[in-house]
Amino acid sequence: MLPYKNLLLIKKNSQVAVFRQIATQFIGLIQEEKLLPGTELPSTRALAFDLALHRKTIMAAYNTLVAEDWIESLPRKGYIVSPRLPEVRPRSYHANRLASYQSAPGFMFKTLENFTYPPSSIRNANLIIDDGFPDIELLPKEAMLNEYRRVLHKTDLKKLNSGWDPEGTPDFRIALCEFLNQTRGLDIQTANLLTTRGAQMAIYLAASLIVQPGDKVVVSDPCYFFATKAFEQLGVELIAVPVDEHGMCTDIVEDILSKHVIKLLYVIPHHHHPTTVTMSTERRNHLLRLIRDYRLAVIEDDYDYDFQFQYDPYLPLASGDHDGNIIYIGSLTKVLGTPFRLGYMVAAENFIKAAAEWRILIDLRGDVFMEHVVAGLIRNGELTRLIQKANKLYRERCHFLADLVHTKLGDVVDFKRPNGGMALWLQFPKDFPLQKIIKKSLSLGLGIAGSTYTPETNVSYNAFRFGFASQHEDALEKAVEIFCRSFSR
Incomplete structure (x- = not known):
């Protein structure tokens, strides 16, 4: 219903009768295509109530409009604009100007510089290679539906609606705490755990509590794009440390720590993003010693820990001796799929309390239903079975794609098959026109949405992540075939 109180302006001192003023303004609204x-x-x-007039005045106005065929009176229904009028389309309430949101605002606001994201055109591709996402077809759908039904029929459903747990629902945190202790060698209690909407929120929250504009933060080179963007928006100075086949170069980290005051270190020791490299035991031990000696705040981003193809997997840094200085961040999104935003932060109890209070400013409650559903999946073993099934399948797809790339692209690409994870890191010669090939592949139906690092984007690498976990082998084979057709060798 239109705001007639503001549209119909009555001039009490006018010589024109009030009912006629109303009728004339209604005619204007119809002619201006607003009705x-x-x-x-x-x-x-x-309408009489809105305009603070007598009802008989409104009836007189409507009768005038009916007599002139502008409106019709329908028995027991009321009044409508005459359907016999010409078809018109709605226009702005104010003539001779743009609608309010078609013009730029008159105030200044922040924007992200050099922000790149897969263009929307990729979504229309017949086949999309992602950054390394799980195969959502593996989800135990019936088990999840049963858990949803269980939560919806809980006798304390009303309590869920009014409850307030800033750290996350207790049911989920208890189950997740047990899961992390069993699978990652952690020794934590629920007081050390905060749930978030994905790992990205946890990274941003943790950094927000630690750094101030102008502080120095150590990251890897290359690094997870969205983490570095979050740090940059907090106004910090980034110091990049190279990554080689053994992970982040901790000797360089030690040299930096000896010369600068470092407020935060961001590290992905397990299946580093984007290179997929796993940090060696020697460097892990070295980094743990540095963390203790310098009392260094560390965000450990355990990108896709659950998918390891070896029998003796590395444990997180957080499972070692770090005197409470490591903030461990992970995500069940990498298990369940990107539509399910469910991350977590593990840290000292007082830090978790501060992070929970900070989170309230942007996210009051989190995904309560999903947390209860996943708690049920953890307790009944469905989550573990899903991870075991996915691990076996992703290992097969990883080996298949690695062999395929070696055979088809071995003369132009350099890569190492990872010991886990969901993507390959493919590096090309500096003069290889990777950006052009990616655009040509899109014209042939292949969208490459994996993180791309090329000289054209002011990054010294000429590489991209080829996600394999979400695709069947025939799709991986087709993707490589299209990529090969996109250039002449």
């Missing part, structure tokens, strides 16, 4: 044929008008009682 379309068939539009229902307010009742005489409602």
Whole structure:
């Protein structure tokens, strides 16, 4: 219903009768295409109330409009704009100007510089290679539906609606705490755990509590794009440390720590993003010693820990001796799929309390239903079975794609098959026109949405992540075939 109280302006001192003023303004609204044929008008009682007039005045105005065929009176229904009027389309309430949101605002606001994201055109591709996402077809759908039904039929459903748990629902945190202790060698209690909407929120929250504008933060080179963007928006100075086949170069980290005051270190020791490299035991031990000696705040981003193809997997840094200085961040999104935003932060109890209070400013409650559903999946073993099934399948796809790339692209690409994870890191010669090939592949139906690092994007690498976990082998084979057709060798 239109705001007639603001649209119909009555001049009490006018020589024109009030009912005629109302009728004339209604005619104007119809002629200006703000009231379309068939539009229902307010009742005489409602309009009289809005305009603070007697109902008989409104009835006189409506009768005038009916007599002139501008509106019709329908028995027991009320008044509508005459359907016999020409078809018109709605226009702005103010003539001769753009609608409010078609013009730029008159105030200044922040924007992200050099922000790149897969273009929307990729979504229309016949085949999409992602950054390394799980195969959502593996989800135990019936088990999840049963858990949803269980939560929806809980006798304390009303309590869930009104409850307040800033750290996350207790049911989920208890289950997740047990899961992390069993699978990652952690020794934590629920007081050390905060749930978030994905790992990205946890990274941003943790950094927000630690750094101030101008502080120095150590990251890897290359690094997870969205983490570095979050740090940059907090106004910090980034110091990049190279990554080689053994992970982040901790000797360089030690040299930096000896020369600068470092407020935060961001590290992905397990299946580093984007290179997929796993940090060696020697460097892990070295980094743990540095963390203790310098009392260094560390965000450990355990990108896709659950998918390891070896029998003796590395444990997180957080499972070692770090005197409470490591903030461990992970995500069940890498298990369940990107539509399910469910991350977590593990840290000292007082830090978790501060992070929970900070989170309230942007996310009051989190995904309560999903947390209860996943708690049920953990307790009944479905999550573990899903991870075991996915691990076996992703290992097969990893080996298949690695062999395929070696055979088809071995003369132009350099890569090492990872010991886990969901993507390959493919590096090309500096003069290889990777950006052009990616665009040509899109024209042939292949969208490459994996993180791309090329000289054209002011990054010294000429490489991209080829996600394999979400695709069947025939799709991986087709993707490599299209990529090969996109250039002449």
